[in-house]
Amino acid sequence: MIQEDAVLLCEDAALATLRELLHEAEFGSLNCIALRVYCSDGSWKDLVLGGIEKEQAKARAHLRGSIE
Numbered sequence: 001m002i003q004e005d006a007v008l009l010c011e012d013a014a015l016a017t018l019r020e021l022l023h024e025a026e027f028g029s030l031n032c033i034a035l036r037v038y039c040s041d042g043s044w045k046d047l048v049l050g051g052i053e054k055e056q057a058k059a060r061a062h063l064r065g066s067i068e
Contacts, residue, residue: 025050034059 009017024030032051038044046063048056 032056032059034063036063 007017021030021033025033030050032055033049035047035049036044037047046060048060048063050056051059
């Protein structure tokens with residue numbers, strides 16, 4: 001399921017976006033991020049980075065609820 005606000009990027013644009021997110025995290029404008037990483041073997045991992053425990057739980061729930 002692709003949400004209306006989903007962004008599909010080519011590899012170069014995806015790497016640039018990840019670099020931008022890292023920069024924002026380093027300088028404090030990014031508080032919490034949730035990502036689903038798909039592996040070539042068909043498996044996936046959910047990652048929740050930053051924020052406090054309550055923010056992480058909300059981000060994880062949003063990710064799992066909106067994608068699964």
